[in-house]
Amino acid sequence: MPQAGESQISVRREQTRERLREAALEVFAERGILAGSVEEISERAGFTRGAFYSNYGSKDDLCLELLRGLVQTQVGTSLDAIARIGASAVSLDSVAEQAADVFALLQPQDRTRALFLAEIELYAARTPEFTQRYREHERELKGAFADVMRAAVDRVGLAWAVPEAEAAELLGTVHHQFVDTWLLTGEFDKQALERLLRPLLRALLVSR
Incomplete structure (x- = not known):
């Protein structure tokens, strides 16, 4: 059974991923997937490039x-x-x-x-x-x-x-x-x- 601390980390991680997904949708719709960069997605979501790669491999x-x-x-x-x-x-x-x-x-x-x-x-x-x-x-x-x-x-x-x-x-x-x-x-x-x-x-x- 997950401990309280693990559950909080899981919730925060999903919140981070959701913000990255929403930012990516906006960037891709505005600029296209080829032109939209990981850096731009991360910045729009309010995270660093490292946070992106902690959640998505690419x-x-x-x-x-x-x-x-x-x-x-x-x-x-x-x-x-x-x-x-x-x-x-x-x-x-x-x-x-x-x-x-x-x-x-x-x-x-x-x-x-x-x-x-x-x-x-x-x-x-x-x-x-x-x-x-x-x-x-x-x-x-x-x-x-x-x-x-x-x-x-x-x-x-x-x-x-x-x-x-x-x-x-x-x-x-x-x-x-x-x-x-x-x-x-x-x-x-x-x-x-x-x-x-x-x-x-x-x-x-x-x-x-």
Whole structure:
């Protein structure tokens, strides 16, 4: 059982890591991951460079922790929303509306986080030593997205007409498009998303 002193150290350490994560999000959104330095992140968080390396082995390690945290938050929120959907046979229009609600919850919480998600893709494309680690995370992300999709169709009593991985790829592309549009316009057009999802879901979903 942890002693009181150990518990206090653990709390302080997590507080330090949280401040570093928030500072990194701001720096990466403003300047990009390549341009954002460990020194700048540390200074913005109010720590020394040594404090950064006491908590993270590298900037890449911090990037991946940020990415996992954002995805876990989005997926958890979406699964909670799916659990509140009425578990009964519903019309396709209703399914599309509910799917649009879930997609809205999968959007990043704010512009800073959305910019970070865009930046980390560019960083992976430009940084060969980071590419493989990012691709491994992408596989984890697709698995998490598949969990959301599986929970959604189970909840409304439907099934996928195509392999789940293919459906996830198609819907993931739609999600990506709407994040990009939101970044450029500052607006999330839920009605446009519903119009796009209706024919797509009509092709992808079948009765059990």
